[in-house]
Amino acid sequence: MKTIQGPGIFLAQFAGDAAPFNSLPAIAEWAALLGYRAVQIPTWDARLFNLARAAESQTYCDEILGALAAHGLVISELSTHLQGQLVAVHPTYDPLFDGFAAQQVRGDRAARSAWAAGQLKLAAKASQRLGLRAHATFSGALAWPYLYPWPQRPAGLVEEAFAELARRWRPLLDAFDEAGVDVCYELHPGEDLFDGVTFERFLAAVGNHPRANILYDPSHFVLQQLDYLQFIDIYHQRIKAFHVKDGEFHASGRQGVYGGFNDWADRAGRFRSLGDGQVDFGGIFSKMAQYDFEGWAVLEWECCLKHPEDGAREGAEFIKRHIIRVADRAFDDFAGAGIERQALRGLLGLDN
Numbered sequence: 001m002k003t004i005q006g007p008g009i010f011l012a013q014f015a016g017d018a019a020p021f022n023s024l025p026a027i028a029e030w031a032a033l034l035g036y037r038a039v040q041i042p043t044w045d046a047r048l049f050n051l052a053r054a055a056e057s058q059t060y061c062d063e064i065l066g067a068l069a070a071h072g073l074v075i076s077e078l079s080t081h082l083q084g085q086l087v088a089v090h091p092t093y094d095p096l097f098d099g100f101a102a103q104q105v106r107g108d109r110a111a112r113s114a115w116a117a118g119q120l121k122l123a124a125k126a127s128q129r130l131g132l133r134a135h136a137t138f139s140g141a142l143a144w145p146y147l148y149p150w151p152q153r154p155a156g157l158v159e160e161a162f163a164e165l166a167r168r169w170r171p172l173l174d175a176f177d178e179a180g181v182d183v184c185y186e187l188h189p190g191e192d193l194f195d196g197v198t199f200e201r202f203l204a205a206v207g208n209h210p211r212a213n214i215l216y217d218p219s220h221f222v223l224q225q226l227d228y229l230q231f232i233d234i235y236h237q238r239i240k241a242f243h244v245k246d247g248e249f250h251a252s253g254r255q256g257v258y259g260g261f262n263d264w265a266d267r268a269g270r271f272r273s274l275g276d277g278q279v280d281f282g283g284i285f286s287k288m289a290q291y292d293f294e295g296w297a298v299l300e301w302e303c304c305l306k307h308p309e310d311g312a313r314e315g316a317e318f319i320k321r322h323i324i325r326v327a328d329r330a331f332d333d334f335a336g337a338g339i340e341r342q343a344l345r346g347l348l349g350l351d352n
Contacts, residue, residue, distance in 0.1 A: 001326035004288050006297030007319035008038035008076040010243065013301050014308060015045050024048045025067045032071035035316035039068065040076045040136060040298050043123055044083060044100070051078075051119065054126035061129040076296035077241055079136040080123045081186065086116035087168050088140030088192070113168070116140075120172045128179035134240045134295060135176065136215050139165065139185050139193040139202065158201075165192055166205035173209045184215035184241035195226055196234060203238075213240040217300065218279045219247035223269035225257060229283050236291035243300040244319055246277030264304035271302040273311035274318040281322050289324040297323060 009031050020026035024041075027048065031039055043051040053060045068074060082100040089097050089109070098106045105111040120137070127135050143161035146153055176183050185193045185202075193199050199214060206212050216239045221228035232239065249269045254260070259267040274281075285297075299315040301308055330336075345351050 001289065002292045002294040003326050004242075004285065004293055004297050004323050005038065005076075005295065006323055007036050007244075007316045008040055008296040008298035009034075009036045009312060009315070010040040010042075010079065010298055010300045011048060012040075012042040012045070012079065012081070014312065015042065015048055017047075022047050024064065025070075028068050028071045028073050031312075032073055034313050035320065036299075037072065038074050038076040038296050038298070040079055040296075042079050042081070043119070043126070044080070049078075051122050051126060054129060055122040056125075058129050061126065065130065075130055075132060076298050077132060077134050077136045077184070078123055078127055078130070080120055081136065081138045083116045083119035083123075084137035084185075085140050085191070086112055087120070087172070088113070088142050088165050090142050090145050092145050093141075117168065117172060121175045124172075124175045124179040124181055127176075127181045132181060134182045134184050134213070136184050136186060136241050136243075138188060139169070139191045141190060141192040143192050144190060161192065162201050162205045165202060169202075169212075170206055170209070173206060173211045177209075177211045181211070182213045182240040183211050184213045186215040186217055186220075186243065188217070188220055189223070194220070195224060196231060199235070199238075213238045215239075215241040215243060217243040217245050218281075218284060219243075219245040219271050219277070219302075222247040222249050222277070222279060223257065223271075225249060229280065229287060232284065232287040232291065236287070236293070239291075239293060241295055242288070242293065242297050244274060244281070244297050244315070245300045245302060246272045246274050246279045246281075248272055248277040270304050273301065273303040273306040274299065274315045276303070276306065281318075285322045285324055289326050 011027060014021050016022060020030040028039060041049050043049055085097060086100055101112045102115055105115045123135060142164060143158050146157060173183055187194050187199060193202055203212055214235055218228040221231060251268050255268045257269060259269065264270055297319050299319060301311040301315060303311055
């Protein structure tokens with residue numbers, strides 16, 4: 001059995017223009033002082049990381065690793081959530097997602113998608129240079145606007161969307177395979193991969209590619225009212241990354257899972273800081289230990305109420321408390337008795 005690693009922290013929600021959040025060494029010192037042992041780095045944030053340089057230069061990667069090691073930190077994963085989103089975008093969302101892309105490809109759907117694919121390939125090389133085994137990202141979405149089947153979806157629409165999504169991702173999965181790194185899709189509303197059924201559909205479309213895996217985040221499943229513990233039982237072999245994020249769902253006579261276009265604070269389903277929501281993290285960490293998850297437990301702070309720095313400070317201790325140091329021997333070994341094979345056969349009535 002393996003003990004999960006942690007705590008780690010995803011830096012995307014904390015990076016900013018003011019110190020200590022405006023450079024990797026400074027934010028690393030801040031995270032280490034809170035008790036974190038790893039950082040998940042958003043590769044789109046030039047204040048913290050230069051993705052192209054990391055893909056090309058081992059010296060730069062060694063410098064990054066050294067700057068983190070000076071504070072007792074390592075990298076859990078790199079993240080390309082924003083770039084992965086742009087691998088596939090339905091035209092309805094073009095104006096909203098264009099801001100995720102480099103200036104020179106905005107307004108050009110084909111160029112933007114090609115740029116995003118190039119970013120993923122850079123991330124594969126950078127992850128390899130940094131000695132990482134997993135990568136966090138989004139799948140993008142072509143079918144999301146047709147989530148609810150009204151008006152009735154034309155036959156073959158969903159199948160065509162997933163076939164195209166697979167076509168775009170297959171060479172990227174191959175690039176990560178060459179680098180020895182797992183692609184971990186965060187199953188998330190707004191992506192075509194948002195639950196177990198959609199992940200299975202995609203997995204079939206990419207031929208059960210060994211690098212197509214899951215970033216497990218229970219908060220999204222709470223908001224969908226999906227059984228997030230049984231999910232681990234079903235998909236544990238594909239879970240290669242873990243966002244520790246809390247959530248809550250309070251249905252009423254006025255709203256349910258769709259939220260009625262309310263702002264976050266007024267929705268039935270809300271993201272919360274660790275310990276403030278409804279997620280059974282004791283059950284989750286137990287199942288992670290049961291299934292030998294050996295990756296990182298990484299805080300992703302998203303809360304509509306609590307200050308981020310309070311969430312980060314509390315999150316480190318919360319994760320530490322929940323990590324299960326797995327047993328190195330059976331609890332009933334004291335009562336064990338060594339028996340020869342012949343004696344075992346006798347106990348079974350097979351001694352003749």
